[in-house]
């Protein structure tokens with residue numbers, strides 16, 4: 001990954017943080033854009049000078065633009081964007097508030113739209129780049145109690161594919177990853193909501209998933225890192241507008 005300058009949104013936690021560490025270890029310069037300053041700064045202390053933290057709200061274009069300009073000043077031309085910022089809540093449809101709709105669609109979908117716009121403007125200036133959007137199995141498979149989240153992640157699919165088509169002949173590739181269950185901070189909270197939905201013990205939720213997934217295991221962080229690395233490397237040079245289902249056989253479209 002030598003020579004890559006990568007922005008990872010949501011990079012203070014979960015998959016974003018794991019990608020940030022891994023990409024720096026492999027030679028990239030990485031900037032994380034996240035609201036969680038404490039976790040972001042801690043990661044920078046751990047990883048060192050090729051990682052930078054920016055307090056950016058992905059729903060605000062000016063903040064994104066300002067931070068990207070600073071990243072390019074510090075590390076060089078932006079080559080790669082990974083959108084991993086996201087929020088998720090499990091609530092019955094009739095109890096899903098407008099506030100939840102606005103927050104979820106703002107962070108998961110509008111945030112992806114805005115960061116892609118800012119990144120592509122820069123990538124066009126210096127000859128291309130690649131974008132990976134974290135969608136979800138919920139971007140393909142409907143799920144009760146997750147209507148709002150599914151709407152945002154189905155949206156990420158349409159956004160990714162349409163941008164991919166528009167910039168396919170300008171050396172910008174845009175793909176997505178659709179993971180099933182990755183046990184991150186997100187699931188630390190979600191397992192209580194899922195337990196309510198199924199009326200099971202929260203501590204049994206992950207075992208429940210393992211039973212239902214054809215491979216009988218959750219997504220390993222290594223699976224996410226492998227997929228992300230593949231999509232931002234030349235090994236996937238003829239892929240754009242595609243999504244990788246990291247679901248252990250649970251969904252095949």
Ligand SMILES: NC(=O)c1ccc[n+]([C@@H]2O[C@H](COP(=O)([O-])OP(=O)(O)OC[C@H]3O[C@@H](n4cnc5c(N)ncnc54)[C@H](O)[C@@H]3O)[C@@H](O)[C@H]2O)c1
Nearest residue numbers: 010013014015034035057058085086134136181182184186
């Ligand atoms: N964990 C899973 O099982 C799973 C499965 C499929 C898809 N996903 C998606 O993958 C992505 C990463 O998930 P994760 O499990 O690592 O999540 P996480 O909760 O561990 O991390 C998400 C990060 O996004 C940041 N964030 C939230 N709102 C923001 C905003 N407005 N601006 C900037 N940063 C913001 C949070 O501070 C947090 O650091 C998300 O988009 C999620 O929806 C997760």
